[in-house]
Amino acid sequence: MALYLDANATEPLRPEARAAVIRALDLVGNPSSVHGAGRAARRVLETARDQVAARFGASPAEVVFTSGGTEANAIAIAALSRGRRVLAGATEHPAVLAAAPGATLLPVLADGTLDLAALDAALAGGPAALVCLMAANNETGVLHPLAEAASLCRAHGALLHVDGVQAAGRVALAIGQADSLAISGHKLGGPKGAGALLLRPGIDLPALIAGGGQERGRRGGTEALPAIAGLGAAAEAADPAAAARLAPLRDAIEAGAEAAVAGAGAPRLPNTTSLVLPGVAAETQVIALDLAGVQVSAGSACSSGKVRASHVLAAMGLGAAAGSAIRVSLPWDAPPDTAERFLAAWSAMRARLSRKAMAGAT
């Protein structure tokens, strides 16, 4: 039986979300239609909007549904960067870096957290800025000091966009002092195909995808009702307090793995560890574990298959070791014996690799 430890690529669907998806699939109507079927669809849409707003501390009117986290990040950055220079954390997700190609990168400390002094200096040293920061890193789980960063942004008149894709549902996350917050349905146990951008009231968001005026003119296209219903149910079900139970499982993995852990000293997500095995290519580890039925990843899923050292670990100063890290990310429903099963496969892999190394040496 496979052990799925690649939750940061995508989480298993929560039962509450599955039920909401299936219920919505049975509805015929288009939420924009005025007849009874359309109004029933509209109610499902607005319920989901309320659920997302409630979980992340936004006003329902300021929740814009998108096709996912990538689109949510892209439309936020396109809108908020008008007339502003962009500052982005060096360890941001490729989707954010690609959406802000001219961005100045903000360094992180060796533990992966944002260098606040560097942010302060960057904000002081130029005109009005948009700052893009992830709440939690997808490869290491490291949490940025968002409250402090938001205060600095405020002090310097900068806008702050938060990529909350990996943090949502795993640690407490709210739009708070930020101007916008992107979340993804399938990273919090909802279905793929829906995400949301939450906005501070008063932010003007021109539609990147023009259409029939849906989402208050901010995102055209018939709403992806089943996926959105699932996102709403998942947001309601994804209680960070419940995710905290994953931390001891993750800690047991780290204690038993006898490997370096990237970002070990920083505040982190409860479900993520980045194990570094110097001298062994991440691809080799991932393939060996896959053959043993343990599904992990060498980096973010988008860049999977491309053999490339992680820019996240490089930014943390790991140097050559950046190519030797695997990401183990526990899903919300990780079984209690996760650590034992992972460590069994991990130990077998290491034993085989050291036998090979010895055979090679003789």
Added chain:
Amino acid sequence: MTRPNRPIYLDNHATTPVDPRVLAAMRPWWEENFANPGSIEHAMGRAAEAAVEEARGHVAALIGAEATEILFTSGATEANNLAIKGAARFAKGQGTERLRIVTVVTEHKCVLESVKDLAAEGFEPVILPVGPDGLLDPDLLDRTLAAAPALLVSVMAVNNEIGVAQDLAGIGAVAKRHGALFHTDAAQAAGRVAIDVQAIRADLVSLSGHKVYGPKGIGALYVRRRPRVRLAPLFSGGGQERGLRSGTLPAPLIVGLGEACRIASLEGALDSGRIAGQRDRFLAALSAAVPGVAVNGTMDRRVAGNLSVSFPGGVTAQAIMAAAPDVCVSTGSACSSAEVETSYVLKALGLEEARARSTLRIGIGRFTSPADVDLAARALAGAWQRAMQSVESTESPDKLAAARNPRPASAAE
């Protein structure tokens, strides 16, 4: 008249019910393998990727394309935006001198909005009229393109309000003769009329999942490979879909779209025959009960399930809808169906305001039964009679509609 135990759904242009076979195909990808199709490092991810690629093949087969020519999007609106803005922006980046984007006044709003958005980027929108039958005259297009070269011609395959099917082969031939790219929004056409990208010489074709008995939240864009059509992405990210459309691929929705297209390839022609029979049956019953009812747009080139019918006697369509709560029909495009403005599509046919306001859009679909159309014709005829009485008793039909169908303005999106 006895009421049906559920509303009769005759709004299959706004959205279609999910085919149970499509639902069955999707479920394992929510329930058994939820993996990210981008996670090809492990077995579950590779299985999801294989399912996505199989679906891509089914979508391609429906329109005579190759799998590598299909990009997945969140829906037809995004596909239309990507096709039009993407082609224009890429060409501009290459320094093209062709800045004219030609489309038609009856296009879906998202096409018109996309073309108008490009005006702010230095392009020149050219919006062509249609005849009283709703069709674009290929000769008019020919003269337009001969007068000044265009970068892109975008003409929808089947109109979402009046169901007329444009002469895509003729239009495509004209567009290609003048060296323009040819895009067609086939959201309403796919699975309902045969579309072959080679026969119509299309460079770009937009498709929607929820208009072909698939799920909402998924669509596709056909992008010709030979000769290669180049696009700029609408937004960037992880580089999925060859960099043209970033974002995790929603495997279950894609599998659903693929299954919907596979079914449409097999059964589309059969569906159309059956649906046309029910359309005729409905129209005969309605015409008998409501003398003077009139159909808008040509009947000669029309998708089988569509009727755009104007009612006589000075009643409004909204009054009829309010008096027939068991029938789900619409006054026009769902996107604008709560707006009080009259349909720009009907205006483009030259319909007078009063007639446009008395028009209902009927959309018969795969799951419409003969009993459904019988009941619906009777219900709508009865509703028309009651609305007529209201007109005669000097009660304003607008007030009647407002009283029976209260709706907050904020829902008018």
